[in-house]
Amino acid sequence: MLWKVFLLALLAENSHGQNALYPMLRFQCSQLVHDRIDPLVNPGMVPSPHLHQLVGGNSLRPSMVHPAHDLPSLSTCTSCTFSEDFSNYWTAVLYFRARNGTFKRVPQAPGLYLKGNGGITVYYIPQGGATNKTQVTAFKPGFRMLVGDAAGTGPGPERKVCHRCMPAEGEMSHINCGAPDAQSMPTGFCEGGIRTVVTFPTCWDGVNLDSPDHMSHVAYAIGAKANDVGPTGTCPPSHPVVIPQVMYEVQWDTRQFNHKDLWPEDGSQPFVWSTGDTHGYSNHGDYVFGWKGDSLQRAMDARCTGDTCNVLEVQSTEEAMKCTVPRVVDEDVDGWLDVLPGNRTLF
Ligand SMILES: *[C@@H]1O[C@H](CO)[C@@H](O)[C@H](O)[C@H]1NC(C)=O
Numbered sequence: 001m002l003w004k005v006f007l008l009a010l011l012a013e014n015s016h017g018q019n020a021l022y023p024m025l026r027f028q029c030s031q032l033v034h035d036r037i038d039p040l041v042n043p044g045m046v047p048s049p050h051l052h053q054l055v056g057g058n059s060l061r062p063s064m065v066h067p068a069h070d071l072p073s074l075s076t077c078t079s080c081t082f083s084e085d086f087s088n089y090w091t092a093v094l095y096f097r098a099r100n101g102t103f104k105r106v107p108q109a110p111g112l113y114l115k116g117n118g119g120i121t122v123y124y125i126p127q128g129g130a131t132n133k134t135q136v137t138a139f140k141p142g143f144r145m146l147v148g149d150a151a152g153t154g155p156g157p158e159r160k161v162c163h164r165c166m167p168a169e170g171e172m173s174h175i176n177c178g179a180p181d182a183q184s185m186p187t188g189f190c191e192g193g194i195r196t197v198v199t200f201p202t203c204w205d206g207v208n209l210d211s212p213d214h215m216s217h218v219a220y221a222i223g224a225k226a227n228d229v230g231p232t233g234t235c236p237p238s239h240p241v242v243i244p245q246v247m248y249e250v251q252w253d254t255r256q257f258n259h260k261d262l263w264p265e266d267g268s269q270p271f272v273w274s275t276g277d278t279h280g281y282s283n284h285g286d287y288v289f290g291w292k293g294d295s296l297q298r299a300m301d302a303r304c305t306g307d308t309c310n311v312l313e314v315q316s317t318e319e320a321m322k323c324t325v326p327r328v329v330d331e332d333v334d335g336w337l338d339v340l341p342g343n344r345t346l347f
């Protein structure tokens with residue numbers, strides 16, 4: 001059975017009053033690897049505390065310190081559509097917890113375009129849409145950032161990391177954490193799986209490529225609302241530089257677990273993040289910029305849309321899927337596991 005295409009109503013009125021897709025890069029990155037590494041938050045730590053799914057350039061290492069580690073020059077391939085994008089993108093991983101207490105990794109569906117070995121659909125959204133081509137400043141080499149809290153036990157201050165319980169058929173509404181998305185895990189069966197979205201800030205301090213918490217060098221714009229598309233609102237004086245809005249979309253194919261006799265007898269939901277979190281507040285997204293040269297800036301200036309762009313080099317899904325890296329931490333992450341990778345305590 002084909003995974004349903006999740007069409008997104010990221011539509012804006014064009015100058016002729018017709019709906020047009022808001023200009024944004026939106027492309028697929030196949031899986032590079034599932035591994036217990038975290039080059040941003042725990043550089044060099046092998047194994048890192050919890051499992052991630054990672055996509056992008058194959059220069060991925062447990063430690064990627066700037067400037068010694070230059071992603072575009074050290075990578076020989078990328079798992080993403082645009083072959084000049086050697087960035088790395090990663091999130092937590094979803095597990096199903098059976099009645100007998102064992103865990104099974106939830107497969108990831110191919111992305112938006114029904115292509116690739118389930119990874120992440122990545123978005124870069126410029127400000128101003130097709131008509132107002134306000135300058136958007138692409139990230140600089142060495143730039144990196146984090147959204148979300150791997151230890152989160154309650155809703156975050158911003159609705160920027162969220163879940164949607166997908167219906168069986170295509171889903172036409174906004175993807176950026178507006179209603180009906182929730183920070184908590186869905187509580188019932190989701191016929192079309194669970195979609196998770198991570199939305200990064202759109203304002204940068206213009207100076208720091210990173211910060212101790214990997215967050216404070218960037219900020220969300222003031223006045224931006226959950227359902228806005230792309231950078232909206234006003235950047236605060238402390239973070240005046242408008243950067244592209246990076247967004248991750250992941251489809252967790254929970255369908256094989258949608259049976260009453262597999263779910264807990266007390267009716268609670270059985271999905272657990274690889275952090276050990278049973279409530280849903282600990283998913284997170286990590287980003288390490290690695291586009292070659294000025295390729296991202298060119299694509300933003302050209303207001304390219306979707307996974308084609310005449311100022312970028314494109315590779316086939318087959319080529320992208322060939323790009324994988326071996327797991328650094330040799331452990332089973334796919335069988336029925338007695339404990340989560342890293343023996344995470346459930347919370
Ligand atoms: C635990 O439950 C799962 C799902 O029902 C099953 O596939 C697995 O074999 C069980 N493991 C043990 C040790 O009983």
Ligand SMILES: *[C@@H]1O[C@H](CO)[C@@H](O)[C@H](O)[C@H]1NC(C)=O
Nearest residue numbers: 127128132133134231232233
């Ligand atoms: C274009 O967008 C910028 C930034 O949001 C805004 O300041 C400016 O007024 C807009 N220009 C037009 C013509 O809408």
Ligand SMILES: *[C@@H]1O[C@H](CO)[C@@H](O)[C@H](O)[C@H]1NC(C)=O
Nearest residue numbers: 338339340342343344345346
């Ligand atoms: C997991 O951690 C618990 C303590 O939190 C310990 O009792 C148990 O032996 C550990 N299990 C494995 C397989 O390491």
